[in-house]
Amino acid sequence: MIKIDNLSYSFPNKDLYHNISFTLENDQHCAFIGSSGSGKSTLIDIIMDPENYMFDGTLEIDPNCRIGYVSQFCEVDNTKETTVFEYLCEDYIKLQNEITSICSLMETSSDIDALLEKYQEALDALDVIGGDDFESTLSKKLNLANLSKLKDSKISDLSGGEFKLIQVIREMLNSPDLMIMDEPDVFLDFENLNSLKNLINSHKGMMLVITHNRYLLNNCFNKIIHLENHELQEFDGSYIDYNFTLLQTKIELQELSVADDEEIERNERIIKRLRDRAEVTGETAAGRYLKGKMKFLERLEARRIKRPFVEIKQPYIRLTTNNQVEEKVALKVNNYSAGFDEILLENVNFEIKSNDKVAIVGLNGTGKTTLLRDIFKNDTPAIEIDSEIEVAYLSQLQGEILNESNTILEEFLDAGFKTYDDVETYISNYDFEEERINQKIKDLSGGEKNILQLAKISASKANMLLLDEPTSHLDIYSQMALEEAIAKYNGAILMISHDYYSIINCVDYVLLIEDKTIRKMNMRKFRKMIYAKYFDKDYLEIEQKKRDLEMKIAISLRNTDFERAKALSEELEALIKSL
Incomplete structure (x- = not known):
């Protein structure tokens, strides 16, 4: 249904693809993987709207292919007064109303043929989305996602994670031929991640999903497309099989590549000695031998084993502070409450020491981000921050911390860097090449924006970090680099996370939000809770x-x-x- 052949595309300051090719066929559930900034979202944009892009190569899509799409940046419409049920039924209700209206017009109109044509088109459209079974299918999807309890809730009352799942269900109800989702797992709590897995596995039809989430990768897909270093390879099979096959291939290819390099270097040394000798002695035999060796070197170069696909690409993330303080209470929260139309948190009390590393854990919509923002603002008597503590904040809404109209250079000059060279040297550690220093932040991928936020936070030298979903949008190697940076950090960290591995690898204990309050939980109990409630x-x-x-x-x-x-x-x- 979709075929891409030898497609190449570049931004003005960044090459994305060189002659990439792949196909998608009916019923394939395909995971689209690759490091942050490799061009995955851009390729999806090209598939959805090829007329807006100047690319080389061919893109063939069945003209009748209907595409459903869920963005990585779904935000709840806080003004939406419709219920979840009405929102999900919007297209269905429109078609029913249209059919009713056409039937009414038929009673008085003289142009019956035109109305009959419209009537048939509406019936066909209704049939595509399930017709008489629509409401039954909707109920099944809500049950599968464990969201039936929200059926009569207003859209404006949903958490970000709940709304993301509702978006997925809405697109699936339209029965697209191709379902495209761009990081649908971002910000989902443990329960909602399982719900997303269930929805993906229940979907009948072709699917293309960008994700870095290992749980989804291991449990949801039968085809892998991997984009890296301007190249692409596809694999029919599970992610577990693909990843193991890739590692074995890398070992074999790199061993051959090193052997090739050594042989080429040895022949280059011989040629240099022969050339020096021929120039000094002028011997004809030496000249002939030199030409023979040069032809042999050309053959070696031509057959040189290509470096293995996907070399390790891991940014060097540092989290540093100039003002490490002796152990003391850095943050104290006393009788804190928060809420909007209803209470989210009530009479919350906890304290964090100057070297504690802590995760706030709770279901979507329980007030985690509200609490973290209030700590950062520090404008309520319920929150006390020690005078020696300097705070930096990473937001899941990246535009809160980064000025997206800035270039990378402008962002760091605004943050206090003095010269172009200072900025270029600093951001090169975070895997941003010099030619990208004038790239607009709005053109970066979600993962690259998070890396840039981390770079900006580190430059602030703050001794207490508030991190709201710091691993969101990051590829696996970047997640592991961040875990290492957190482990080495000499200050306090309070982070919101739904990533199990980042929590168990990084923090001393968790603050669990339940029933509108917070309780401290050690890591042993946290593991037991996760095993019992969510994952094997x-x-x-x-x-x-x-x-x-x-x-x-x-x-x-x-x-x-x-x-x-x-x-x-x-x-x-x-x-x-x-x-």
């Missing part, structure tokens, strides 16, 4: 071991330690079999 214990523990092994293999390859990489690969294979 064995799966989570094996997946953590898999992730660690994959990173060790990547590091071994970077260090050209192939024997260790092979041994680790055997460990990984045994672990995969236990899943």
Whole structure:
């Protein structure tokens, strides 16, 4: 139904694709993966609206293909007074009203033929979205997503995570031939992530989903498209099989590549000695031997093994402070309450020490972001921050912290950097090349914006960080780099997260929001709660071991330690079999 052949596309200051090709066919559930900023969202934009892009190559889409789309940036319309049921039924109700209106016109109109044509078109459209079974299908989808309780709620009362799932259901109800979703898992709590998994697996039809979420990748897809370093490869099968196959291929290719490089370097040395000798002695035989060696070198260069697809691409994230303070109470919250139309949090009390690393955990819509913002603003008597504590804030709404009309250079000059060179040197550590320093922030990917927020926070040298979903939009290697940076940070961290691995790898304890209050929970109890309520214990523990092994293999390859990489690969294979 969709075929892309030798497609190439570039921004003015960044190449995205070089001759990429892939196909999507009926009933394939395809995960679209790749590092932050590799061009995944742009390729989806091209598929949805090819007339707006000047690209080389061909893009073929069945002209009758109906596309459903869920953006990574779905925001609740706080003015929407319709209920969830009315919102989901909007297109269905319109068609029913149209059919009723046409039937009414038929009673008095003389142009029956034209009305009959419209009537048939409306009936066909109604049939496409399920016709008489529409309301039954809607109820099944809500049950599957565990959202039946919200059927009569107003759209304006939904949390961001709940609204994201409602958006997914709405698009699925329209029965598209191709369902496209751009990071639909971002900001979803543990319960809603399971609901999204259920919705994806229940969908009958072709699907293309951008995600970095390992849980969805492992449980939802039968085809993988991987975009990296301007190239693309496709794999028919599960993500677990693809990732293991990719690692084995990388080990084989990199070993061959290093051997090729060594052979080429050896022949280059021989040619240099022969050239020097021929110039000094003028011997004909030496000249002929030199020409032969040069032709041999050309053949070696021509058949040189290509560097393995997807070299490890991990930004060096640092979180630094110039003002480390001795252990003391950095933040105290006393009888804090928050709410809008209804109370979200009531009489909340807790304190955080100057070296504590803490995660706020709770379902979507329970007031986590409201609390973090109020701590950052520090304008209520219920919140006390020690005078030695400097606070920096990362927002899930990236435009709150970054001026998206700025270039990267302007953003950091505004933040106190003095020169172009200072900015260029600093951001190069975060994987932003020099040629991108004048790129507009609005043109960055969601993951790149989060990396830029982290770079800006680190530059502030604050000794207390408030992080609202810091791993959102980040690829797996960037998530792991952030975990390492948090572990090394010498100040206090209070972060909102729904990422299980970031929580267990980074924090000392969690603050759990339940029943409009907060209670402190140690990590052992937190794990037990997650195992009991949301995810299988064995799966989570094996997946953590898999992730660690994959990173060790990547590091071994970077260090050209192939024997260790092979041994680790055997460990990984045994672990995969236990899943």
